[in-house]
Amino acid sequence: LFCDVDEEAVIPMVTTDVLYEVPLLLEKLGVAEYLMKKLKLAPRSTPNWSAWEQIVSEARLSRPKVKVALVGKYVELHDAYMSVREALTHAALALGVDVDITWVHSADLEKGPRKKTLRQQVERADGVVVPGGFGSRGIEGKIWAAKHAREGLVPYLGLCLGMQLMVIEFGRHILGEDDVNSTEFDRGTSRPVIDLMPDQKDITDKGATMRLGVYPCCLNAGSKAGKAYNAPMVDERHRHRFEFNNAYRAEFAEKGMVFSGLSPDGRLVEIAELREHPFMVGTQFHPEFLSRPTRPHPLFVAFLRAACERAGVAYNKDLTKAKSGSKGKA
Numbered sequence: 001l002f003c004d005v006d007e008e009a010v011i012p013m014v015t016t017d018v019l020y021e022v023p024l025l026l027e028k029l030g031v032a033e034y035l036m037k038k039l040k041l042a043p044r045s046t047p048n049w050s051a052w053e054q055i056v057s058e059a060r061l062s063r064p065k066v067k068v069a070l071v072g073k074y075v076e077l078h079d080a081y082m083s084v085r086e087a088l089t090h091a092a093l094a095l096g097v098d099v100d101i102t103w104v105h106s107a108d109l110e111k112g113p114r115k116k117t118l119r120q121q122v123e124r125a126d127g128v129v130v131p132g133g134f135g136s137r138g139i140e141g142k143i144w145a146a147k148h149a150r151e152g153l154v155p156y157l158g159l160c161l162g163m164q165l166m167v168i169e170f171g172r173h174i175l176g177e178d179d180v181n182s183t184e185f186d187r188g189t190s191r192p193v194i195d196l197m198p199d200q201k202d203i204t205d206k207g208a209t210m211r212l213g214v215y216p217c218c219l220n221a222g223s224k225a226g227k228a229y230n231a232p233m234v235d236e237r238h239r240h241r242f243e244f245n246n247a248y249r250a251e252f253a254e255k256g257m258v259f260s261g262l263s264p265d266g267r268l269v270e271i272a273e274l275r276e277h278p279f280m281v282g283t284q285f286h287p288e289f290l291s292r293p294t295r296p297h298p299l300f301v302a303f304l305r306a307a308c309e310r311a312g313v314a315y316n317k318d319l320t321k322a323k324s325g326s327k328g329k330a
Contacts, residue, residue: 008034018059020293024052051294055093063098064313066304069125071145073138075103084131084159087291091300096316097308106130109141122148127155127307130162132239132286136185143169155279155306157299160240163272163282164194167244167252170274174255184242193252195245211238215263217270217285223260224281225271228302236270236285243284244269279306 014025026032027049036043068088074080085101092099102121108114109122122128128149130142142162146169149156158166164182171180171193182194214235219226246267249259261271261283274280279302291297308315 009038018056020052020059021056024049024056055293058093058096063092063096064315065098065100066092066127066307066311066313067100067102067125068127068129068304068307069102069104069122069145070129070131071104071106071109071122071142072131073106073133075105078103081131083286083288083291084129086293087288087297087300088129088304090291090293090296091304093293094296094301094316095304095308097304097313099304104145106138106141106145109144110138119144119148123152125154126311126313127157127303129303130156130158130165131288132160132162134161134184139165139185143172146170147173150274150277150280153278153310155303155310156277156281157279157303158282159288160284160286163284164242164244166280166282167193167257167272170252170255170257171248175251182242191248193245193248194242196242211240211243213238215270215285217261218264218266219271220258220260223258223271224273224279224302225260225283225299228298230298233264236283236287237289238285240284244272278310279303 008030011026011029011031016022016025027047032047035041070081070084072081078085088099088101102125104118104122105114108118122145128145130145142165146156146158146162146166148154150166150169150173156166158164168180168182171177171191177191179189180191180193181189183189183192183196184194214237216233216235218233219229219231221227221232244259246269249269252272253259256275258273258275259269259271260273260281262268263270268284270284272282281299281303283299287297287299291300305315
């Protein structure tokens with residue numbers, strides 16, 4: 001009233017207990033119809049909301065829980081990891097389970113009054129996710145989480161930095177080299193297993209050294225990643241500066257690390273995983289960016305499936321809904 005807005009353009013935002021119901025509610029309130037009318041657009045087809053309706057219906061069902069520890073350094077604000085959280089939710093819906101996320105601050109795993117309690121929470125989890133990030137704060141806590149997952153055969157998914165720290169942990173404790181590190185954290189390390197690519201080292205502007213956007217990744221068909229994707233090549237989104245140092249590739253491979261995803265020219269490691277582990281996979285890219293409610297990302301589905309098996313939780317084995325979310329498109 002008195003605001004010069006058409007009555008039909010006033011749309012109430014109804015509170016709902018399921019986020020994915022919002023598009024359905026907006027459709028019922030006539031948002032799309034009003035916008036089409038206002039913009040003088042003709043509908044190309046009749047919208048089919050059955051997939052969304054099924055998602056909302058399944059989200060309201062009582063489902064067995066799987067515990068996942070998300071170890072990061074911005075966990076006070078959960079939305080800092082919204083893409084990761086939603087990707088886990090998408091995978092859980094496809095598998096017919098509910099993901100119970102324990103938010104763990106990696107710096108608190110290193111020292112302080114909460115160290116023991118938080119480590120116990122990670123140890124009780126059915127799976128561990130270490131997401132991306134920058135800087136040295138909380139790094140040793142994440143490395144501890146990777147070590148726990150490796151030694152305890154706990155499913156682990158490392159995203160970008162999480163992959164790099166998985167590599168560092170492996171180098172320190174399997175190769176037995178205490179000085180293994182990334183030059184992001186220690187420029188003077190004698191074992192820089194994570195480093196800037198040689199052609200980037202003289203560039204001082206951080207934006208210029210960023211590897212941003214969608215890049216192709218060639219997969220090893222027999223690997224865990226290859227089986228998850230069920231495709232020879234995928235496109236994934238990147239945002240990082242540092243890479244696995246190829247000078248150490250043969251040494252790591254000899255000890256059981258599999259480089260299951262590479263750039264088409266073979267120069268860049270995109271995916272690393274452990275051969276003798278139920279599921280310990282790290283990606284240099286961000287698979288969470290391509291996950292959707294109706295198209296959960298294959299790596300998140302594979303990770304959560306491994307967590308279900310560890311927990312002894314029954315899950316949906318018909319993964320026809322878990323179509324590849326790795327086509328480089330939103």
